[in-house]
Structures are given as C-alpha cells and as structure tokens.
Amino acid sequence: MPAKPSALASQRFAPPLFVSQWLNTPAPLTLEQLRGRVVVLHAFQMLCPGCVSHGLPQAMEIQRAFDPRTLAVVGLHSVFEHHDVMTFAALRAFAHEYRLSFPIAVDESSDDHPLPRTMQAYAMQGTPTLVLIDALGRIREQHFGTVADLLLGAEIGQLLAERGQTGTAGLSPHLPEEKSA
Amino acid sequence: MPAKPSALASQRFAPPLFVSQWLNTPAPLTLEQLRGRVVVLHAFQMLCPGCVSHGLPQAMEIQRAFDPRTLAVVGLHSVFEHHDVMTFAALRAFAHEYRLSFPIAVDESSDDHPLPRTMQAYAMQGTPTLVLIDALGRIREQHFGTVADLLLGAEIGQLLAERGQTGTAGLSPHLPEEKSA
Amino acid sequence: MPAKPSALASQRFAPPLFVSQWLNTPAPLTLEQLRGRVVVLHAFQMLCPGCVSHGLPQAMEIQRAFDPRTLAVVGLHSVFEHHDVMTFAALRAFAHEYRLSFPIAVDESSDDHPLPRTMQAYAMQGTPTLVLIDALGRIREQHFGTVADLLLGAEIGQLLAERGQTGTAGLSPHLPEEKSA
Amino acid sequence: MPAKPSALASQRFAPPLFVSQWLNTPAPLTLEQLRGRVVVLHAFQMLCPGCVSHGLPQAMEIQRAFDPRTLAVVGLHSVFEHHDVMTFAALRAFAHEYRLSFPIAVDESSDDHPLPRTMQAYAMQGTPTLVLIDALGRIREQHFGTVADLLLGAEIGQLLAERGQTGTAGLSPHLPEEKSA
Numbered sequence: 001m002p003a004k005p006s007a008l009a010s011q012r013f014a015p016p017l018f019v020s021q022w023l024n025t026p027a028p029l030t031l032e033q034l035r036g037r038v039v040v041l042h043a044f045q046m047l048c049p050g051c052v053s054h055g056l057p058q059a060m061e062i063q064r065a066f067d068p069r070t071l072a073v074v075g076l077h078s079v080f081e082h083h084d085v086m087t088f089a090a091l092r093a094f095a096h097e098y099r100l101s102f103p104i105a106v107d108e109s110s111d112d113h114p115l116p117r118t119m120q121a122y123a124m125q126g127t128p129t130l131v132l133i134d135a136l137g138r139i140r141e142q143h144f145g146t147v148a149d150l151l152l153g154a155e156i157g158q159l160l161a162e163r164g165q166t167g168t169a170g171l172s173p174h175l176p177e178e179k180s181a
Numbered sequence: 182m183p184a185k186p187s188a189l190a191s192q193r194f195a196p197p198l199f200v201s202q203w204l205n206t207p208a209p210l211t212l213e214q215l216r217g218r219v220v221v222l223h224a225f226q227m228l229c230p231g232c233v234s235h236g237l238p239q240a241m242e243i244q245r246a247f248d249p250r251t252l253a254v255v256g257l258h259s260v261f262e263h264h265d266v267m268t269f270a271a272l273r274a275f276a277h278e279y280r281l282s283f284p285i286a287v288d289e290s291s292d293d294h295p296l297p298r299t300m301q302a303y304a305m306q307g308t309p310t311l312v313l314i315d316a317l318g319r320i321r322e323q324h325f326g327t328v329a330d331l332l333l334g335a336e337i338g339q340l341l342a343e344r345g346q347t348g349t350a351g352l353s354p355h356l357p358e359e360k361s362a
Numbered sequence: 363m364p365a366k367p368s369a370l371a372s373q374r375f376a377p378p379l380f381v382s383q384w385l386n387t388p389a390p391l392t393l394e395q396l397r398g399r400v401v402v403l404h405a406f407q408m409l410c411p412g413c414v415s416h417g418l419p420q421a422m423e424i425q426r427a428f429d430p431r432t433l434a435v436v437g438l439h440s441v442f443e444h445h446d447v448m449t450f451a452a453l454r455a456f457a458h459e460y461r462l463s464f465p466i467a468v469d470e471s472s473d474d475h476p477l478p479r480t481m482q483a484y485a486m487q488g489t490p491t492l493v494l495i496d497a498l499g500r501i502r503e504q505h506f507g508t509v510a511d512l513l514l515g516a517e518i519g520q521l522l523a524e525r526g527q528t529g530t531a532g533l534s535p536h537l538p539e540e541k542s543a
Numbered sequence: 544m545p546a547k548p549s550a551l552a553s554q555r556f557a558p559p560l561f562v563s564q565w566l567n568t569p570a571p572l573t574l575e576q577l578r579g580r581v582v583v584l585h586a587f588q589m590l591c592p593g594c595v596s597h598g599l600p601q602a603m604e605i606q607r608a609f610d611p612r613t614l615a616v617v618g619l620h621s622v623f624e625h626h627d628v629m630t631f632a633a634l635r636a637f638a639h640e641y642r643l644s645f646p647i648a649v650d651e652s653s654d655d656h657p658l659p660r661t662m663q664a665y666a667m668q669g670t671p672t673l674v675l676i677d678a679l680g681r682i683r684e685q686h687f688g689t690v691a692d693l694l695l696g697a698e699i700g701q702l703l704a705e706r707g708q709t710g711t712a713g714l715s716p717h718l719p720e721e722k723s724a
Contacts, residue, residue: 058331065331150239154246155334
C-alpha cells in the first residue's frame with residue numbers, strides 16, 4: 001500500500017470537466033466516456049515553469065508507459081494568469097513544439113471568478129496538479145506540485161490492479177481511442 | 182496493468198537465498214519469514230558503477246516510500262568479480278558510507294562456479310538486478326540493469342494491491358522488523 | 363586551451379543587433395556600449411524546448427556566476443516560427459514566469475526573409491545559439507544547440523583573462539549597469 | 544574574471560606530492576615534471592559518495608575536454624578512514640570498474656597523524672578536494688566539496704590563457720604523456 005492509504009479511501013466522484021475547446025482529439029471527451037479506465041488528469045499552464053520541467057514530462061512518460069486501453073492521460077489547460085497570451089493558438093503551438101499528443105482540454109473561464117471552472121470544481125491550488133481518477137470515476141489522489149515517479153507509479157499500479165479485479169476491463173473496446181496529433 | 186502483463190502472470194516461487202553473512206539485521210532472514218509482504222530483492226556489487234549510481238539509490242527510495250510492514254527491501258551482495266577486495270569488511274564500510282540501512286545478504290560463493298549461489302538460483306545476468314517477489318512468495322518481475330521509477334512503482338503498487346485483497350496483511354505483526362544500522 | 367583553439371583565433375567583429383523592442387533594460391543597448399566587457403549573447407525562442415530546458419538556465423547561471431562589470435548576458439528573442447503567438451506581450455509574461463532578469467532584445471523581423479535580421483547577420487542555424495563576444499567586440503565562439511558548462515566556462519575564463527590583460531577593465535565603470543526586472 | 548579574484552591572486556607554490564604508489568602511469572610523476580601545464584589535482588576516496596557521484600565524473604570530464612599537453616589531471620587517493628579496505632588492490636579494481644584512466648597517486652600514510660601526508664601538506668579538509676595548480680606550479684584554487692562546472696571551467700580557462708601568454712606552452716613536448724589504462 002502506498003504511503004497515504006487514507007487518501008486512497010476517498011470516495012468523491014470526479015466532477016465533470018468544463019471545457020471551452022479541445023486539442024489532440026477528433027471529438028470532445030467526457031470523463032463518463034473514459035469510465036472503465038484509470039484517468040490521469042494533468043492540469044497545467046504553458047507558461048508555468050514547474051509544469052514544463054516536471055509535470056508535462058511526467059504526463060508524457062505515463063502516456064508512454066501504460067496501455068491506453070486501461071489508462072488515459074488527459075491534459076487540462078487551466079489558465080489563471082496571463083490570459084491574453086495563453087490563448088488556444090499559443091497552446092496549439094506549445095503542444096506542437098513539446099510533442100504533446102494526449103488530448104488537452106482548455107479549462108473554461110469563469111465570468112465571476114479568476115480561476116477557470118474545472119479548476120474551481122476540483123479545488124485545485126495551482127499548476128501543475130495531477131489528479132488520479134479510478135475506473136469507477138472516483139478521485140483517488142490529487143497532487144499539487146511535484147510528485148515522485150515511484151510513488152505516483154505505485155498509486156497508478158494500485159488503481160490498475162483494482163480495475164482488473166472489478167471486471168471493468170471489458171469496457172475498454174467501446175471507448176474512443178486517443179489520437180496522436 | 183503495467184506494460185508487461187504476461188510477465189506478471191509468472192507463477193515461479195522465489196528460490197531460497199544462499200547467504201554466507203548478513204549485514205544490518207540482528208538475525209538471519211529467510212524469504213519464508215517475509216511471506217505476507219512484498220519483497221524487493223536488490224542484487225548489487227559495491228564496485229558496480231550502475232548499482233551505485235542507479236540501483237542502490239532506487240532501493241533506498243523504495244525503502245523510504247513504502248511501509249516496512251507491507252514491503253521489505255533486502256539487499257544481496259552478489260560478488261562475481263574482484264572477490265579479493267569486495268570482502269565483508271569492505272561491504273560494511275561501503276554500507277556505512279552510503280547509509281544503507283536495509284538488511285543485506287552476502288551471496289554465498291560457489292565451489293564449482295564463478296557466480297555465487299543465489300545469483301545462479303535466480304539466473305541473474307549481472308548487477309544490478311531487482312527482483313519483485315509477491316506476498317505469496319512468487320517472483321513477479323526480475324529487472325537486470327536500470328528500470329524506470331514509474332514502471333517499477335506501478336509493479337509494486339499492483340503487488341501491494343493484490344496483497345491487500347488476499348488477506349495476507351494480517352501476517353505482518355508477526356514478522357521481524359527491519360533494523361536501521 | 364579549450365578544445366577548439368582555431369575557432370578562438372577568429373577575428374570577425376560582431377555585427378550590430380537589429381532590435382525592434384527591449385525588455386529588462388531602461389534604455390536600448392548596443393554592443394558598442396558593452397565594449398570592454400565579455401558579452402554572452404543568448405538567442406532563443408520562448409516556445410523552443412531546448413532553450414527552456416538548457417539554454418536559458420545556462421544563461422541565467424552565467425549571469426549569476428560572473429561580475430556584471432566584466433561580463434554582460436544579453437538575451438535575443440529570435441522568432442522564426444509561430445510569430446502570431448510569440449509576441450512581445452507573450453515574451454514579457456514568459457520572462458516574468460521564468461525570472462529572466464538580463465536585458466532581452468527582440469530580434470527585428472525581416473520583410474523579405476523568414477529569419478529575423480540579427481539571426482541572419484550572425485548566420486545562426488536555429489535556437490538556442492550562444493555567441494561569445496570578447497571585450498574588443500569580436501565573435502570568439504558561436505554554439506548552436508547545447509554546450510557543456512565546463513567547456514563554455516573555459517571559453518569565458520579565457521576571454522575574461524585576456525580582457526584583464528588588455529587593460530580594458532578600466533572602461534567598466536562608464537558602462538550602463540544591467541537592470542534586474 | 545571568475546567570482547573570487549582574490550583567491551586567484553594566491554601565490555603559494557604547490558607542495559610536493561607524498562606518494563606510496565602510483566596507478567595508471569608507467570613511472571612516478573612529480574609536480575615539477577608537470578610544470579608548464581595546468582594541473583588539476585583531484586583528491587578522493589573510493590568509498591566517498593560525493594567523490595563517486597560528483598568529483599570523479601567531473602575529473603573525467605576535465606580530462607576529456609582539455610588537451611593533455613596543456614592540462615594534466617592527477618588523482619590522489621587520500622585515505623583517512625576505512626584504511627583496511629581501501630587498499631591499493633581495491634583502488635585498482637575501483638579504477639578499472641569506473642574507467643579512470645588518469646594517473647592516480649596513493650597519498651602516503653602518516654606515522655603520527657590520521658591524515659595522509661599530502662592531504663596534510665595541502666591542508667585539505669576532506670574529500671573530494673580539487674586543487675588547481677597553474678603552469679608555474681602555484682596553487683590557484685582549492686575547492687572542498689562540489690564546485691559547479693561553469694565556475695571551474697572559467698578558472699581553468701583563465702589559467703590556460705595565462706599559460707599561453709607566459710610562453711610556457713613550448714615546454715609541453717618534453718613532458719611525459721599520460722597513459723590510458
């Protein structure tokens with residue numbers, strides 16, 4: 001059991017994503033569609049140094065290391081500063097240069113709050129934030145800042161093992177495949 | 182499921198350790214005593230550069246990251262070259278300088294073979310080699326050379342999750358505790 | 363002597379910088395004003411991964427390691443792709459987030475060429491490019507891509523030693539100081 | 544000029560090396576023989592973690608980066624603990640495994656002092672220690688612990704530049720060449 005068993009006992013269902021635009025996917029995604037897979041939701045900003053040096057490379061390594069039929073990596077561009085320059089066009093150029101190929105949702109901005117709507121719904125404290133959602137759609141871990149590969153791997157391994165034992169694996173073929181840009 | 186599900190299906194029981202001497206433990210250990218815990222067996226040589234730069238720091242991080250009641254790290258000093266200088270006294274000085282605090286077995290040398298006996302029994306190809314043994318005593322992974330923390334973490338997480346579900350956790354209190362040197 | 367003595371014998375004077383805008387300096391700079399100091403000119407693009415992971419951290423370390431009265435670090439934002447999103451406003455946000463405090467020139471775009479004008483004048487092949495200019499204003503090294511700290515340090519040390527011996531050090535007090543943003 | 548100009552003004556001549564045995568050289572070396580070259584003297588212990596992870600790799604990179612006719616790297620095995628296991632035979636095995644090919648002097652032990660004699664003569668505080676000796680045989684820098692490649696490179700570059708200007712370069716052909724093991 002990883003170091004924080006109590007956090008793993010959390011039962012909160014992951015709120016829906018509030019998305020204004022998608023990148024790297026032929027059609028919009030929903031978490032419901034991804035039910036049956038472990039979901040790694042990685043919230044970042046393209047001008048956030050910790051995201052660029054740590055969070056995004058880790059998300060890319062997760063994408064490479066695991067079978068997309070059992071684990072889905074989803075990016076979330078949660079802009080809460082420098083809105084004028086972190087546009088969709090800028091994100092698209094950034095994703096191209098950094099070879100990001102997982103689906104990326106643009107977190108919908110809020111009319112009455114400085115933080116975008118998904119970021120609020122998940123009570124994220126900043127970027128990077130990595131959320132682990134199990135095959136049943138529950139939030140199991142939420143890491144703000146850096147998290148070591150070893151511990152994160154153990155958390156993922158546990159969720160994958162549970163998934164195998166709950167018989168949800170059979171749902172995979174019905175799910176939309178991730179597209180590489 | 183980690184990237185190599187077929188390897189995880191392996192059912193071979195871990196051979197016993199052939200040990201001439203122990204370090205960092207008040208009494209000799211056996212794998213049978215550790216049954217009920219996931220065991221990370223790390224075979225190394227103190228003069229092996231890849232062990233010093235990669236394998237041993239990874240073993241130490243595993244020891245720090247997981248609860249010793251559910252996962253045991255065991256070192257194995259499998260000397261197959263420079264026997265005259267990789268003595269027990271040298272290993273003890275090495276372990277002191279590198280702050281290794283997990284139990285370390287000295288792999289028993291062979292009368293009729295250049296490789297020590299445990300190394301032979303596990304068919305290890307060299308050092309570093311990391312063996313993952315599940316709570317039931319079966320070899321589940323054996324990595325020669327470097328293995329990424331993320332993948333290794335996922336393998337460990339899976340074994341810990343299985344362990345939780347097979348009810349073996351209850352055995353832990355009866356097991357000898359690891360000693361910090 | 364560093365590994366490429368022949369390159370060090372180059373005598374070409376550094377072409378002037380073609381600049382549309384400056385960041386992190388109260389007034390525009392010219393290389394002539396910096397005569398008497400060793401100049402490290404670092405050409406980058408804010409969306410260039412190698413610049414962000416290697417080139418800019420190295421430029422920042424150079425700025426920290428050496429006395430600004432004897433060595434000046436100057437950034438050059440040489441945009442040759444994604445012009446619509448690598449704007450001055452975007453660069454300013456980027457420089458703020460990455461804590462870049464050395465003066466940064468925006469390389470002037472060309473009417474008749476895809477590469478900006480300073481990039482052309484120096485025959486740069488891409489970004490990152492690091493140009494070492496001696497106290498007499500001559501290009502002494504031009505590195506495209508990554509260059510190891512040890513070798514780069516040796517090149518800088520040689521130029522600083524030469525500078526000390528040519529009596530140009532006395533000019534330093536008359537030069538404009540660098541401003542930290 | 545590097546960050547510590549005052550240290551560079553030191554004029555102390557490097558004491559002779561007290562050596563019980565040599566490795567990686569066909570004949571004993573003296574600093575006098577190396578006069579005319581910049582000398583990087585790297586004091587280490589084979590069981591010192593900081594030496595293995597930082598000091599020795601840096602010494603090897605210096606050896607690779609610079610012309611052996613102008614700069615000589617010399618190792619110094621200054622054992623002040625675990626004498627019984629850091630023997631010459633152990634050092635030889637260590638140097639073989641880590642591919643150390645520069646000459647290594649075994650610092651002569653002292654009858655009446657726990658520190659070996661060269662270590663005492665240089666007033667070294669521990670290992671790793673890196674001593675920079677100029678072409679005229681003077682100690683110019685002495686770093687205990689880690690030193691960044693960029694700063695160390697600048698110090699080396701300065702000494703190499705001075706060497707070029709004092710006409711000592713011409714001595715190089717007469718000096719014994721380093722041997723690769």
